[in-house]
Each structure stands twice: as C-alpha cells, then as structure tokens.
Amino acid sequence: MECLSLDGGVSIRLCVLLLLLCALCDHSFLAHMKELLLVLLPLAGAALAAVWRGNRTRPWLMPVFGAAHAVLSLWLLVAPPAQPLGSWFGFDPLARAVLPTVSLLFVLCAAYGVSYLRVRAERPNRVFVSLMLAVLGLLSAGHMARHLGLLWIATEGVTLAAIPLLHFNATPRAFEATWKYLLVGGTGIALSLLGSFALGYASLHGGGSGDLTFGALLAQGVGLTKPWMLTAWVLLLVGYGTKMGLAPMHTWKPDAYGEAPGIVGAILAGGVTTVAFTAILRVRAVVAAAGEGAIADRTLIAIGLFSLVVAALFLLGTRDFKRMLAYSSVEHMGILALAAGLGAPGLWAALFHVWANSLTKGALFLSAGNIRRAAGARTMDEVGGMAKLTPVSAAIFVAGMFAVTALPPFGPFFSELRIVRASFAPSGSAIAGVVFLGCLLFAFFGLTRVVFAIVDGRPRVATKLTGHRFPETAGVIVPPLILMALSLWLGLALPEVLSTSWTEAVAQLYPAP
Amino acid sequence: MNGTLNLLIGLTMGLNLMALGSSRIPSLIRAMSVQGVVLGVMPLLIEHLFGWEAMLRHWPVLLVAVATITVKGIVIPRLLNRAMRAANIDRDMEPLIGYVPSILLGAGGTIAAMALARSLPLLPEHAGSLLVPGALASVLTGFVLLIGRTKAISQVCGYLILENGIYLFGLLLIHATPLLVEAGILLDLTVGVFVIGIIVDHIQRAFDSLDTRKLTVLRE
Numbered sequence: 001m002e003c004l005s006l007d008g009g010v011s012i013r014l015c016v017l018l019l020l021l022c023a024l025c026d027h028s029f030l031a032h033m034k035e036l037l038l039v040l041l042p043l044a045g046a047a048l049a050a051v052w053r054g055n056r057t058r059p060w061l062m063p064v065f066g067a068a069h070a071v072l073s074l075w076l077l078v079a080p081p082a083q084p085l086g087s088w089f090g091f092d093p094l095a096r097a098v099l100p101t102v103s104l105l106f107v108l109c110a111a112y113g114v115s116y117l118r119v120r121a122e123r124p125n126r127v128f129v130s131l132m133l134a135v136l137g138l139l140s141a142g143h144m145a146r147h148l149g150l151l152w153i154a155t156e157g158v159t160l161a162a163i164p165l166l167h168f169n170a171t172p173r174a175f176e177a178t179w180k181y182l183l184v185g186g187t188g189i190a191l192s193l194l195g196s197f198a199l200g201y202a203s204l205h206g207g208g209s210g211d212l213t214f215g216a217l218l219a220q221g222v223g224l225t226k227p228w229m230l231t232a233w234v235l236l237l238v239g240y241g242t243k244m245g246l247a248p249m250h251t252w253k254p255d256a257y258g259e260a261p262g263i264v265g266a267i268l269a270g271g272v273t274t275v276a277f278t279a280i281l282r283v284r285a286v287v288a289a290a291g292e293g294a295i296a297d298r299t300l301i302a303i304g305l306f307s308l309v310v311a312a313l314f315l316l317g318t319r320d321f322k323r324m325l326a327y328s329s330v331e332h333m334g335i336l337a338l339a340a341g342l343g344a345p346g347l348w349a350a351l352f353h354v355w356a357n358s359l360t361k362g363a364l365f366l367s368a369g370n371i372r373r374a375a376g377a378r379t380m381d382e383v384g385g386m387a388k389l390t391p392v393s394a395a396i397f398v399a400g401m402f403a404v405t406a407l408p409p410f411g412p413f414f415s416e417l418r419i420v421r422a423s424f425a426p427s428g429s430a431i432a433g434v435v436f437l438g439c440l441l442f443a444f445f446g447l448t449r450v451v452f453a454i455v456d457g458r459p460r461v462a463t464k465l466t467g468h469r470f471p472e473t474a475g476v477i478v479p480p481l482i483l484m485a486l487s488l489w490l491g492l493a494l495p496e497v498l499s500t501s502w503t504e505a506v507a508q509l510y511p512a513p
Numbered sequence: 514m515n516g517t518l519n520l521l522i523g524l525t526m527g528l529n530l531m532a533l534g535s536s537r538i539p540s541l542i543r544a545m546s547v548q549g550v551v552l553g554v555m556p557l558l559i560e561h562l563f564g565w566e567a568m569l570r571h572w573p574v575l576l577v578a579v580a581t582i583t584v585k586g587i588v589i590p591r592l593l594n595r596a597m598r599a600a601n602i603d604r605d606m607e608p609l610i611g612y613v614p615s616i617l618l619g620a621g622g623t624i625a626a627m628a629l630a631r632s633l634p635l636l637p638e639h640a641g642s643l644l645v646p647g648a649l650a651s652v653l654t655g656f657v658l659l660i661g662r663t664k665a666i667s668q669v670c671g672y673l674i675l676e677n678g679i680y681l682f683g684l685l686l687i688h689a690t691p692l693l694v695e696a697g698i699l700l701d702l703t704v705g706v707f708v709i710g711i712i713v714d715h716i717q718r719a720f721d722s723l724d725t726r727k728l729t730v731l732r733e
Contacts, residue, residue, distance in 0.1 A: 179665065186672060187659065194652065194679045200686050205636055210689025227633050 032085040034072050035144065038099070041068055042137035049130040058129050059117040062110035065133055066103075069140070073103040078497055087213045088147040097505035098278055099143040101355045102271045104486065105362045106136050108479040109263040112366050115475030116263060119373070127164050134161045135267060142275040148196045148212040151279055155192070155243060158272055159185050165264045166256055177255035184252040188242025192279075195235030199286070202228035214282050221289040229290050236283045237299060243276035246303050246337055247310035250330045254314075257326035258378070262369025265322070269329045269365065270358030277336055277354065281347070284340065285509045300341030301432050307334030308439035315446025319379045322372060324450045325364055328404060331443050332357045335419065338436060342422040342429070344510045349418035351502040356411030356490055357404070363483035364400040366476070367393045371454065373470045380450055385459035392472050394455045396480045401451045403487050405444040411490030416440070515642055518558050521551050522647040522681070526623055529654040532674060533615040537604055538666055542593050545670045545677075549585025552680055553578050559687060574687075581680075589673065597666055610661030622653035644685055651678030 045065030052058045076091050077100045084090025091099075113132065117125045135158055142154035166181060167174040196212065203217060204210040205225040211217075217224070242249040257265045280300075287296040311331035318324050332353070339350035370393035375383040387394040403410035406417075423433030490498075525548055532544040556578050560571055569575075597603070610618070626649035633645060655675025659668055 183659065183668060183672070187656075187675070190672070190675055190679055194682060197679065197682050197686060200689060204686065204689050205634060210686055225634055231633070 032081060032090070034076055035081065035085045035089075035091045038069060038072055038076075038091070038140040038144070039137050041065060041072070042133045042140065046130045046133035046137065049133055050126065052126070052129075055124060055126070056118070056121070058125060059114045062113050062129055062132055063107060066107035066110040066136065069136060070100075070103045070107040073100045073140075076100075077501060080501075084144075084146065086146075087215050088150055089141075089144055090146060091144055092146060093501065093504040093508040094278055094281065095143045097351050097501045098274055098354055099140060101358045102136075102139055102143070102274060105270045105358050105483070106267065108483055109266050109362060109366070112476060112479040113263045115473060116261065116369070118475075119470065123168070123170075128168055131161045131165055132263075132267070135165070135271070139271050139275055143278060146214050148199060148214070148217075148283075151282070152189075152193055152196055155240070155275060155279065156189050158275065159189055159243070162264070162268065162272065166260045168261055168264070169259065171259070174259040177252075177259040181252045181256045184242060184249065188239050188249060190239075191235050191242070192239025195232045195237075195239055195283075198228050198232035198235060199224075199283075201225075202232060214286065217286045218289045222291050224286075224290045226290070226292070229287065230292065230295070233283065233287050233292075233296060233299070237280060237303070240276040240279045240283075241303065241337075244273045244280070244333050244337075245326075245330050246333050247307040247330060250307065250310070250333075253330060254318075254323040254326040257329065257365075258320060258322045262365045262372070265325065265369075266362045266365035269325070269361045273329070273333055274354050274358065277333070277340075277350075280337075281340060281509055288510075297341040297343070300337050301429060304334045304336070304338030304341060305432060305435050305439075307331070307337065308436060308443075310334075312439040312442035312446065315443050316449075318446070318450065319381060321380065321383070321450050321454055322368060322378050324447065325361070325368060328364075328443070328447065329361065331439070332361070332404075334439075335416065335436070338432060339419045339422065342419065342425075342432075343427050344506050345425065346419060346422035346428065347509060348502050348506050349415050349422055351505055352418065352490075352494075353412065353415035355498070356415045356487060359483050359490070360400055360403045360410065360412055360487045363396055363480040363487065364404060366480040366483070367396040367400060370470070370472065370476050370480075371397060374472075375454075380453035382460065383454050384457040385455075387455045389459050390472055392477050393480075396477075396484055398451060398455055399484055400480075400487075401447050403484070405447055406440060409488060409491050411487045414491050414494070518555065519641075519643045521555060521558070522643040524551055525647055525677070525681070526643075526650050529623070529651055529674065530616055530619050532670065533619040533654060533657060534612055536612055538597055538664065538670075539594070539603070541667060541670050542590050542597070545673050546586050546590035548674065548677055549589070550582050552677055553582035553586065555681075555684060556581075556687060559684060585673070585677075593666055593669065608662050608667075610657065615657055615661055618657050619650075619654050622657070623650040626650040626653065639685060644681055648678045648682035651675065651681060654678075 042065055045061055049058055049061045052061065077096055080093075080096050081091055084092040084095075110132070113129075117128070138154050138157040138161060142151060142158065145151035145154055163178055163182065167178040199217065200210045200212055202224040203212075203220055205228060206220060206223040208216070208220045208223060238249065242252075245253045257268065260268070284293075284296045284300070287293060307330055311327045311334060314327045315324060315331070318327060336350050336353060336357075339346040339353060342349075371383070371386050371390055372378055374390045374393075375386060377383050386397075403412055406413040420433055420437065422428050423436060424430055528544045528548045528551070532541050532548075535541045535544060556574050560574050561567065608615070623646070626646040629649060630645040635642075635645070639645075652675050655671045655673075655678060658671025658674060662668055662671060
C-alpha cells in the first residue's frame with residue numbers, strides 16, 4: 001500500500017487539476033469534454049507517474065491511461081462531434097481519420113511496456129513512464145491543432161519529450177543517437193517555425209490579419225502573397241519532413257530507432273511521424289487554396305520518390321535489423337508523401353496507409369525488440385537461428401515483414417494497391433508509379449535478406465546462453481500478435497466507419513469547388 | 514527608428530561573421546551572447562518604448578525584451594561556459610569547414626541574403642528595413658556552424674544563432690501574432706534542454722571516471 005500513497009503536494013496538484021477541469025466544464029465545453037480529455041488525460045497520467053512511488057507498479061499507469069485514451073478516441077471515431085471544439089483546436093475530420101490509430105498503437109505498446117520494464121527492473125522508470133504518457137498527450141494535441149502555432153508547439157513538445165526515451169538504455173551509442181536526433185530534429189523544428197512565420201507574413205502582406213488558424217488561412221486563399229506562401233511551403237515541408245523522416249532529412253532515424261527501446265521506436269515510427277504528416281497535409285490544403293496546389297503536389301511526389309529510392313538503396317546494404325526497420329520507415333514515409341501528392345484518391349489511400357503502416361510497424365518493432373533481447377546482438381553477422389530460440393517472435397517478425405512489403409492479405413497491400421492505381425490514373429503520374437513499384441521490389445529484397453538471415457539457420461553458441469534469460473512470456477507476445485491481427489483485419493474486412501472517416505477527411509482537405 | 518534598427522541588425526550580421534571566424538570557443542560564446550542582447554533591445558525600438566510610461570503601457574513587449582536579454586545574454590552563455598570548463602575544451606581543433614572558408618561562406622551568404630530579400634515583397638512599414646536579410650544571414654550562419662564544427666558546444670552556438678535569425682524574422686509579425694513570440698520563447702526552451710543535455714552527458718562521463726578512481730582507492 002505504501003507505494004500507492006500520495007504525498008500532500010500531489011493531492012493539492014490533483015485538486016487544482018480537477019478544479020481546472022470543472023472550470024472548463026461549463027455549458028459550451030460539456031459537449032466537447034471528450035476532445036479536451038484526449039489531451040488532458042494522458043498529461044494528467046504523466047503528472048501522476050512523475051510522483052508515483054513504486055517502481056514496479058508505475059508502468060501499469062501506461063496501459064491504464066492508454067486504454068482510457070483509446071476508448072475516448074474510438075468513441076469519437078464512431079460518434080464524432082458535429083463541430084470541432086474551436087477554430088484553434090478540435091477533433092476535426094482529419095484528426096478523426098488518423099488519431100485513433102495512434103491511440104490503438106499506444107495502448108498495445110504500453111501493454112508491452114509493462115513486461116519490458118519488468119525485464120529492465122534495474123533501471124528507474126519514473127521519467128520513462130511519465131514521458132511516454134506526455135508524448136501521447138502532446139501527439140493528441142498535435143493531431144487536433146487547427147492553428148499553425150499550436151501545432152508547432154505540440155510537435156516541439158513531442159520532440160523534447162522523446163529525448164529521454166531515446167537514451168533510456170544509457171549506453172554511449174544511445175547518447176550519440178540522441179545528440180543526432182536533437183541536432184537534426186531541432187533544426188527541422190526551427191525551420192518549421194520560420195515557415196510558420198513566413199505564412200503569417202504572407203497573410204499579413206496579402207491584407208489579412210496574420211491569423212494563423214488553418215480556417216482563416218484557407219478563407220484568405222488566393223489573397224495570400226505568393227512568394228511568401230511558397231517560401232513557407234518549402235520551409236514547412238522541410239521542417240515537418242524532418243520530423244517525418246523524409247530523405248534527405250532522415251539521417252537521425254537509423255541511429256535513433258537502432259538505439260531506442262522497441263516500444264519507443266514503435267511510437268516514433270507509428271505516432272510521431274503521423275503528426276508531422278498531418279501537419280504537411282494541412283499546410284498543403286492552404287497552398288492549394290491559394291491556387292498553387294500543383295506545385296505542392298509535384299514537390300510531394302518528388303520528395304516521396306527520393307525517400308523511396310534512398311530507403312531502397314540503404315535497405316539493400318544494411319546488416320542491422322533494427323536499423324533496417326528505420327529505413328523501412330523512411331520508405332513508408334516516402335510512400336505517404338507520394339500518395340499525398342496524387343490528388344484526392346491518393347490522399348484517401350495515404351490515410352489508409354497511415355493505419356496499415358502504424359499497426360504493422362508496431363508489430364515489427366515489438367517483435368524485433370524480443371529478438372534483440374534474446375540474441376544480445378543486432379546484426380545478421382552475429383544473430384542467426386532465432387526461429388529456434390524465440391519461435392513466436394520470429395514468426396511475428398516474418399509475418400510483419402511480409403505485411404510491410406505488401407503481401408496480399410494484410411492491410412499495407414490494399415493501401416499500396418490504391419496508391420499504385422492512383423498514380424496510373426489519368427490525373428496521377430505513371431513514371432512515379434513505375435519508380436514506386438521498382439523501389440518496393442528492391443525494398444523487398446533488402447528486407448527478406450536480413451530477416452531470413454536472422455530467423456533461419458542454427459543459433460550461435462553465445463546466443464544460446466543469453467537466449468534463456470529472456471523467455472517469451474505472454475506479456476511480450478500478445479501485443480505484437482494483436483497488432484498483426486489488426487493489420488490483417490484492415491486488409492480483410494475494412495470497417496465501414498474507417499472508410500467514411502477517411503472520405504470525410506479527404507473532403508475536408510479537398511473542398512468541392 | 515529604421516536607421517537605429519538597421520544599425521543593430523548590421524551589428525548582428527557583423528557578429529555572425531565574428532562567430533564564424535573564431536577558433537576559440539569562449540569568443541564564439543561571447544559573440545553569440547552579445548547578439549542575444551542586441552536582439553533583445555530590438556522590440557523596444559520597434560515599439561518606440563523610450564520612457565518609463567510607454568514601457569509600462571506595453572508591458573508584454575517589455576517582458577519579452579527582458580526575458581530575451583536575460584536568457585540569451587546571460588543564462589545560456591553561462592551554462593555553455595560551465596559546460597566548456599567541465600569538458601575541459603577550449604578550441605574546436607578540427608572543424609570540418611575551416612575558419613577562413615567559414616567566413617567566406619558567411620560573407621557570401623550575407624550578400625546572397627540581401628539579394629534574395631529584394632525579391633520578396635514587403636509591407637510599406639517594413640520597406641528599407643534589414644530584418645529579412647538579417648534573418649536569412651543569421652540562419653545561414655547557424656547552418657554553417659552546425660555543419661562545419663565538430664564540438665557539441667560550437668554546434669549549440671550555431672543552433673542559437675540560427676534561432677536568433679528566426680527571432681529577427683518574428684519581429685516582422687510583432688503586431689499580428691503575440692502567440693508566436695511565446696512560441697519563440699519555447700524554442701529557447703529547446704535550447705535550454707539542448708544545453709542541459711550536454712551537461713548531463715558530461716556529468717555522466719565524469720561520474721564514470723570518479724567511479725573508477727574510487728575503485729582503485731578501495732583496492733589499495
């Protein structure tokens with residue numbers, strides 16, 4: 001019981017929080033409470049974790065608050081509010097189309113995290129648990145931000161909160177990776193602020209008030225001054241593209257994903273990148289409203305194809321299976337950028353792909369974490385025969401690999417099929433489609449090469465000794481299995497509510513003329 | 514007003530070149546902190562806040578100015594100096610881009626920024642001001658330092674100068690969106706974390722070495 005007791009200062013803080021909630025709870029806010037709770041609940045969880053005493057019980061806060069968040073976001077998915085909360089912030093169709101997948105991914109990663117932190121009981125987890133929940137809250141804020149400044153603050157917050165998660169292992173290599181992440185990510189985030197300022201000046205110079213809500217910017221439309229608007233587009237694409245990990249701004253990704261714990265990699269690859277992607281989508285809509293949609297689409301296709309080519313080349317060369325996942329993530333971010341540049345059908349497929357990719361990548365990162373722990377190494381030169389030592393994780397890893405390289409029954413196959421169809425449509429670009437298919441093929445070669453080298457063969461002698469220290473318990477097997485099952489479900493029986501949510505998000509970003 | 518403001522922006526550009534040319538880290542930190550103070554004064558100039566009465570009326574601007582001067586001119590340089598002493602480094606010995614090429618790049622970048630800024634349309638009240646070229650030149654300087662230097666502290670200085678450029682640009686919007694000023698302050702927070710990150714890293718290393726010494730003492 002001792003570990004559950006809270007000291008006086010904490011209860012005061014909780015009371016203040018409750019009072020704040022009550023103050024927000026007056027008439028007009030009551031209906032929109034769920035939207036606010038999506039942000040406030042995880043942040044309250046983060047505060048609670050920061051003062052929680054027991055190192056062994058604390059990790060349970062992650063799945064508890066994650067599950068509450070998932071319930072709220074799925075509830076909002078099924079029954080969205082008629083109007084978003086306000087012009088600055090709210091659960092609009094785009095947030096509805098993407099946020100629930102982040103929520104699902106988080107709750108499963110959090111469930112895995114409980115077992116993971118039990119294995120790593122020697123390390124204090126106060127900062128880790130607290131910041132994981134803070135990342136969830138800030139991600140929700142980023143997805144629901146309808147103001148360029150607010151969006152920037154949320155993304156900045158996520159970047160900062162992720163730093164201690166990255167060097168949780170506290171090895172010199174982890175610190176080096178964190179430094180790279182800070183340097184590249186910080187520069188990216190600075191450029192996106194410069195881009196936000198430039199868009200503000202485009203509005204001011206065009207006779208507007210410099211209001212940075214997306215609603216006001218869309219309404220001003222062609223009134224935005226062209227040169228400033230295009231400068232802003234380039235800066236925002238580079239800035240948020242860095243967060244997303246589009247080539248050539250992807251350099252932080254292999255190091256960060258390679259050194260961070262599996263759950264952190266999964267949240268970064270499936271959650272943080274999506275908030276940057278929706279940011280780019282929102283800005284693209286402003287550029288299109290100003291009459292330069294064609295330029296925006298062309299840059300998106302170009303940067304997407306470049307990322308695909310770079311990722312395919314590195315996938316053919318890498319020997320480390322955690323870095324392989326990072327390059328695979330670069331590849332899928334390229335696919336998203338490409339699809340977003342292919343008009344309304346492409347955008348619909350991109351939103352589908354966000355779901356398919358997040359869930360499948362989650363399964364891959366979690367099973368890779370299991371394999372990595374049991375093997376005690378990460379390159380195909382040191383690891384082999386994992387099908388014998390960790391049979392279930394190896395099976396999930398192989399299945400996830402086939403899913404992510406677009407094998408038919410899984411979700412990514414259907415989303416990528418739609419992207420191919422959109423690129424060969426008259427409004428798309430056939431060359432882009434051909435390059436896309438070629439890169440998928442090379443990525444497939446690269447991934448199978450590494451995955452089968454790790455899974456097949458005979459286990460190394462050293463691995464046999466370490467392998468038994470980390471048995472495959474239900475806690476580390478069930479979450480990735482559920483993620484795989486969800487990916488399969490997206491492919492086999494796409495729920496009606498999801499496809500309508502994507503259609504509505506496309507309608508929001510491509511308003512009928 | 515524009516004349517004095519332009520003089521200060523010119524000073525900022527000069528400090529950029531000084532930062533690019535300095536091989537010793539203390540002088541790099543000094544150039545950066547002087548730049549921070551110069552930037553902190555600018556909002557007061559733009560808002561014509563010269564008397565106490567005017568300052569009290571526009572207290573948010575005053576607050577921003579004081580906060581900028583304190584954080585950029587005093588707090589961050591102190592933290593960096595302390596980190597430098599803890600790590601026992603004084604010079605960036607092997608920069609990827611040498612000092613003379615850095616200065617040449619910076620000078621070329623400043624000229625390019627002037628030319629580029631001319632092609633961007635400005636509101637009448639900003640015409641003739643050097644805010645845009647100054648901002649672009651500082652961003653470029655920041656990039657050269659980030660890419661060209663190898664020591665973490667010099668890279669942080671580069672990042673701070675880049676951020677100073679963004680602050681300069683933000684001054685164009687000072688009337689329109691007060692929130693963005695706050696966002697700029699948040700960016701400062703990033704830098705704070707940046708700096709703390711280094712210090713933590715070094716403390717960690719220091720602890721390691723302390724530990725080994727203790728172990729030898731025990732053995733003896």
